[in-house]
Amino acid sequence: MFKIVELFSGDFEEKVFIHSENLKAILIPKESASRPVENPRDVVEKMLNMPVDSKSLELLLSEDSRVSIVVDDATRQTPTKFILKILLKKLEKIRVKKKNIVMQIANGLHRLTTLEEKKKIFGMEILEKFEVHDNDTKNDQYQYFGETSKGTPLFFNKRVTSADLIVTIGMIKSHSFAGFTGGAKSILQGISNEKTVLSNHRFEFIEYPNGILGDAEKSMVRQDMEEAAKKLPVFIINVVLNDKNQIIDVVAGDVIGAHRKGVEAFKKMAEVFLKEPMDLVVVEGGYPGSINFYQALFGCNVVLTTPKPVLKENGIIILFAQCKEGMGSDIIEELFTTYRDPKKVLKYLKASSPLPEQWAAQFLASFLLRARLIVITSNTLLKDKLKNFGITCFNSTQEAIDNFIAENEKINVAVIKNPDFLIPNLE
Template sequence: GLIEPHFMAGFSGGRKLICPGLAGLDTVRAWHSPRFLEHPNANNGCLAGNPVHEENTLIARRTGCDFIINTVIDDHRRILAVFAGDMEAALDEGVAFVRGVVTDTVPEPVDVVVTSSAGYPLDATYYQSIKGMVAALDIVKPGGTIVLAAAVSEGIGSPEFRGLFDETPSLDVFMDRIARDDYFVMDQWQLEELAKVRRKAKVKLVTDGLPAETVARLFVEPAASVEAAVEQCLAEYGAGATIAVIPKGPYVLAQLG
């Protein structure tokens, strides 16, 4: 398994090899439900009090795991470290190592965050690109703007995920739907993560992969370039607006501190 920041479970690796890795659909559905994902600790880099992490750790314990191997890689996909042995102990050691590598801080929330989804494969689809938006969430001001550059070369995502945009007039309507026990669509959790972002900030998407009219249906604003998006933000927030840049959003723990 690979240990890196994860926008729901805190970090990947360890117990995630079993849940959701080996889990049935009913378990995947429950584990990705608003009951878990709407908790404030279901977030990048957070394990303490994170119900997503706690639930799949419990499932993995009950399933049983005798030995695990986790790796950490650099931005050239070379192995930096290997953590093996007990499922939980190896994950804890790996997480401590990763925190030291990927954490960076800003002293206070900023008006604008310029980021990316770290290139292929994490920006191949709009579904994956949402991870870059979530990575900026902790440091952007309420009412601020996230400028995301992503190729989106393979389109929006799965047929189920694409269909959500066709049948969802607003994110408020979507959140009401997923709160019902009788509603479930595969990949709905990614739109829920987008809803989290949009409750706090605006998003401008810079991409060559989708036409502007399609982007406008995805609950974000299209922008012709990063430069144009930043100019629009400065016009809105003023010349003294604060801006942070996260070159590879999903691989960085951007925090206040």
Template sequence: MTNLVKVPQLAWHNPSELELPVPDGWQIEVSNIAGGDRSELTDTQIKHALTNLIASPPIREIARGKKEVVIIFDDFSRITRVSKIVPYILEELAEAGISDSNIRFIAANGTHGAMDRSQFAQKLGESVMGRFAIYNHNPFYNCTYVGTTSRGTEVRINSEYVQCDFRIAIGSIIPHPFAVFSGGCKMILPGIASLDTIVHNHDIPRNDAERINHDINPVHLDMDEAADLAGLDVNVDCILNRWGDTVEIFAGDPKQSHAAGVKAAKSHYLTKRTMNKDIVIVNTYARATEYTSGLNATFPSVKQDGGDIVLICNSPMGQAQHYILGPCGKLIASLRNIKTSIPSHVNHIIVYMEYPELSSLQYFEDSPKVTMMTEWKDVIKVLRDIHGDDANVAVYPNADIQRFEDN
């Protein structure tokens, strides 16, 4: 077979392109994000974005005279290359007269599992490790009440963060199933909020229009209010290409920088949806540790009289621990334990994992339609037995961050 499907893999483990042979007679249609091939920002461009803030004076000015600084950053389930951002933030803080001993970093991991030292080093850069204190957020303890939102969310925030008088957040904007887009205020809630605060926020009901419109999405608006209550001085949002490289930065006033970033993200991540396919190949890369994130938006590509999906998830780390939504055992569940439902027109979902993790299948409803395979040749054999050598195939190389007009 000379017909190849090529998808990005291993975001934190030497990113590379995975080449998967498929039958030569298969008709392949690849749908990439609009900005997937944009070039990574140069160091000069990164510095310019971080020293020319949106609707805000420079950090070197607004941080002057502050006593304690906290920098929160998104966790290892996101591929934001924070290490490329941090040096210029630290330069600005030094210009403001802030000593290293008064700066700390906190991973905004929400209710995800804690990061370890090796992950901190990859995320922030090895040079940061011996110079600054770095902590994981703990959603179970040491969170301080800062107020209640108009939607009744009692906001409790990491107490170390609350006690600091200058606060910076570094993350990325990508499509998100609850808030429509990540980044901005989402770094505060759920990033450094307590478990009960996060649960209340995630339980806010949304109608169909609110689920796809960031401006009226009540979960996002509630997060926005929480960030106002908690306080955030500088927000840094990155837009990412198909490899996770930063191609644009929106930094400055939290609300205005995030709004500008979301406006850009709407077109940057836009993807053509293909329809009426026998097979849909759904690759996860940016959020491979939350591998069902790309499925719901791609279900409509399967032909209505029946077809199959291959969900590719190659994550040496496995799936991120999620204390609200994820599995906790065979007989017990987490607080919400949301499972992916499989539409009737999808006949099979083959989860292709070169790093198998059986428990990850618990993110699906119990169904004989779902199987896990670790050898690509086995995947092809099953699909070939069903569809033969003449199938129409859709490929979504970055399904976990792709955005369609109707989602």
């Protein structure tokens, strides 16, 4: 008896038939914990009035206060426009002057935001009232706040740090090496300069298990981020979304305390467990994975860098990802073209100063040493490049699965749908 599994990545789709004796699990977010709140506006307002481990905005601000509002860039699905309208109404009630409000995008080292992206994030009503700024590491000025206990030099955008209160709007989901998004991540890396971000993203912090998915306490990157964020007067507003981008929870208040409340809500939806490790796991690329290989690669973390990974050592990962924009990372191409051997790539990165996007090459090298990576993509040019790196590409997921079942008819298979909203672990 066969079970049908439908895979989606951007415009890339495939129906796969897997024998029920081989298919042990199809992992999806828990439906019972994924239900959207009935009235999101009421929930946001309630959280602003009853923040976690923090005074309310009315007690933190006065009519003469300066406020920096820091929001996610276009790489997140955060309902920024919706939350901003509620926040601005609250600030107006407190009589905070419009001229004392700064709008800042927390794009960190990401590219600058386009006008169309700003329209999508803020809406025209807000764009017409406020000037919106990117974190432009080449042209902005940064204020030095010393070092963290781990030696990260802290340079934060002066435009933001001049405020009496920094309100960050973000979303909480799992993250490949910071445990989760949201919280302090809006500060480091959101409004930091390159030196700060690269120091925080150094090789040893990212290497598993120091860099871990789904554990905020054990992630060295997050520990460093949160120590950094505590240098500033930060008040967070973070949402938890389900895989349909509906709000299932809202938290507000302290950059650590409120964040952990949101993490709890996300984990109730995202944590799933298997009784035994799998021989083969199919990972669906989802929306980020439909863009390029760099983004899709992070989907592999859900089977390799969680607290108790579900893939056997030297098991098989089939990554189903459209990758219509190709590789998406110069550093992957440069390092794997130069060194070929994943061990040599890791040796180079470990001995070198941190580089932008090195974490992608580091993850790929680590994955190739711990698993057999198979990529299913519609991008022919990318296939040729990946083959040169020693990565196998099949024409379809069905062909790949049939090939491995032919080698071992008792192979255990699991399918991970939408990895951004899952934290799979062994029981």
